[in-house]
Amino acid sequence: MKKLAFALLAASMLQLTVSADVFAANNLPAGQSLVKGQSLTSNDGRFTLIMQYDENLVLYHSGNGIWDTDTDGDRFEYYDNFLQRWYYRHPEKLTLTTSGALRVTDASGTISFWQADTKTWQDGYYRIPMAWPGPAVSLAVQDDGNVVMYDAYGRPAWATNTGGR
Template structure:
């Protein structure tokens, strides 16, 4: 019995280590998410993007805040007709969906608290109108201090479709 308990405990700890190391990276790709308590770091370790426990997505340079989503303490309510009650939901995870959607959602209902406005960012940063469809597929925490959502599939080079615009700080 003790051997079984220790085996299960060891397997559980191994799984925790695998989950933690999965986000010891500087990129988030389609289908991945960053949940509360997880972060991405630049390859040189100076910059990080953290999904904080308070629901805020924050970019740091060391301990200095460079950018934040402003979702800390945010909440929404949904009505449960079965119980006849309103229930609070909170920001929980940053997701990168297959259609290029980058946003902060609650844990289960899919309620949006923030999203990257890629179309406005593209319109403000490119002089030539985009004549081909673009959507972000890789979020990258760069060594220059910028967090950028890139379209890596539409053409031969990576095309930025959204950024925190904190590079060089």
């Protein structure tokens, strides 16, 4: 019985380690989020995209910020007439939705503070007769310094355009 208890304890500890390392990777799949303090790092370790505690999403190259959403200090406020008090929402997480949208939102995911402008980006990079990408299924921090959303066929759907820095 003791051996079984130790085996279960060891297995549960292994699972905690694996789940904690999910965001140490360079890829965020659709339906997943980065909350404050979590990050994605390029495979070579030179580039890190982090949802900071100051509520800004920043891409760093060797410790220097090279791109951000400029959401630090943003807040959404509303007054509840019934309770007669103000409520405040702040940027809390980055989410790649299952519909392919990349957004910085409040904790509940209902208030959007920043969203990747995929239409404008795609219009600048794709021309007829090229096939436009479908909804993004992943976000990757690449070794070249670019952060890219990819569709199911591996076509870029949006990027920070920071490659080569």
